[in-house]
Amino acid sequence: MTTDEIARITRIAVSLGISRIKLTGGEPLVRRDVLDIVRKITTVSDLTDLSMTTNGTLLEPLADDLYRNGLKRVNISLPTLDGHVFHKLTGGSVQDVVKGVSAAVEAGFSPVKLNMLLLKDINDSAVLEMIEFSKETETILQLIELEPVNVSGSFYLANHAPLDAYELYLKKKALKVDTRRFMQNRRVYRLPDVTVEVVRPTENTEFCLHCSRLRLTSEGKLKPCLMRNDNLTDILTPLRNGANDRELAQLFKQANLKREPFNKN
Numbered sequence: 001m002t003t004d005e006i007a008r009i010t011r012i013a014v015s016l017g018i019s020r021i022k023l024t025g026g027e028p029l030v031r032r033d034v035l036d037i038v039r040k041i042t043t044v045s046d047l048t049d050l051s052m053t054t055n056g057t058l059l060e061p062l063a064d065d066l067y068r069n070g071l072k073r074v075n076i077s078l079p080t081l082d083g084h085v086f087h088k089l090t091g092g093s094v095q096d097v098v099k100g101v102s103a104a105v106e107a108g109f110s111p112v113k114l115n116m117l118l119l120k121d122i123n124d125s126a127v128l129e130m131i132e133f134s135k136e137t138e139t140i141l142q143l144i145e146l147e148p149v150n151v152s153g154s155f156y157l158a159n160h161a162p163l164d165a166y167e168l169y170l171k172k173k174a175l176k177v178d179t180r181r182f183m184q185n186r187r188v189y190r191l192p193d194v195t196v197e198v199v200r201p202t203e204n205t206e207f208c209l210h211c212s213r214l215r216l217t218s219e220g221k222l223k224p225c226l227m228r229n230d231n232l233t234d235i236l237t238p239l240r241n242g243a244n245d246r247e248l249a250q251l252f253k254q255a256n257l258k259r260e261p262f263n264k265n
Contacts, residue, residue: 001220001236003033007040009216009235010047012248018214020049023071026218029058035065042070051075053115057092059100067107074104075113075142080123081133089122101137112139113197117146120161127166135194144199149227167198214255222255231258 001009010021021041028034041050051073052066059076066074078097080086086094104112114134118124127143134141145163148156170189171177178188180197189196215223220236223229233255239248 001218003036003040005220005236005239006037007044008239009220009248010041011044012245012252013214013216014044014046015245016249016252019047021047021051023050023052025053027055027058028052029054029062034062035069038066038071039069049073053077054100055090055092056097056100056104058096060096060103063100063103063107063109067109072109073111073113074109075115076101076104077115077117078130079117079119080126081129082123082126085123089119101139105137105139112137113142114139115142115144117144118161118163118166119146119159122159124161131191131194131196134196140195140197142197142199145201147201163198163200170196170198211259214252222252224255224259231260233258 013021023034023037031037038050041047050071052071053075054077056076056078059074076097078094078101079089081094081098083094086092086097101112101114114130116123116127116130118127130141133139143163143166146156146160148160167187167189170191173191174189175192176190178190180186180188186200187198189198211225213224213226215226216235217223217232220234220239221232222235223232225231233251235248235251235255238251243251
């Protein structure tokens with residue numbers, strides 16, 4: 001999609017009551033026009049929040065410009081501070097991401113969240129180190145439990161690390177525990193000088209029951225369920241064929257009508 005197409009679809013979405021948008025991927029920062037995308041999205045009236053999830057490797061030189069152009073928050077994937085383990089997992093350099101974290105904080109993003117997906121016997125022993133790093137960088141750490149979605153059963157069984165023990169530790173250390181009611185009752189542990197969120201798997205009836213998210217794929221399809229690919233609605237082709245705003249808005253409504261809980265029991 002072009003930047004103008006993204007901006008127009010955004011305007012339609014906001015006119016229907018969507019007020020918060022997150023740029024994800026893949027990796028959104030690989031697009032050379034990412035600053036233009038951010039700039040054009042933030043010109044849409046009544047948009048209240050624009051955030052991004054990124055692997056952070058390309059963030060350092062772009063952080064200031066992204067912030068100045070209207071991006072408000074960033075989530076940065078950082079599974080470990082161990083350079084060898086990080087390279088084994090991602091093929092990249094952990095120092096690039098650490099520099100990106102620092103640049104994001106210095107640019108003024110608030111909050112900056114670090115996404116740590118726990119993998120058994122790979123990075124699950126580094127939780128305390130990551131908590132300390134979040135404290136030092138004044139970021140929020142999100143401990144994320146591996147989900148049995150888009151991975152093989154054998155990979156899940158070999159790498160799944162339950163969060164129970166870590167959550168018990170956080171509960172003992174926390175000065176206060178909050179619950180994000182509209183984020184599947186996610187618990188937020190406010191320790192002295194650092195905040196840690198615990199992200200449990202979302203493939204459950206509670207999450208599906210309250211999910212109101214709608215995704216726009218890179219190919220211009222409206223996707224009402226992260227877990228499914230059999231109920232997409234093409235909005236880009238009608239847009240390129242001359243559909244007016246009313247017709248495009250109707251496609252959003254059609255996409256939302258296709259929403260049904262992936263987990264019903």
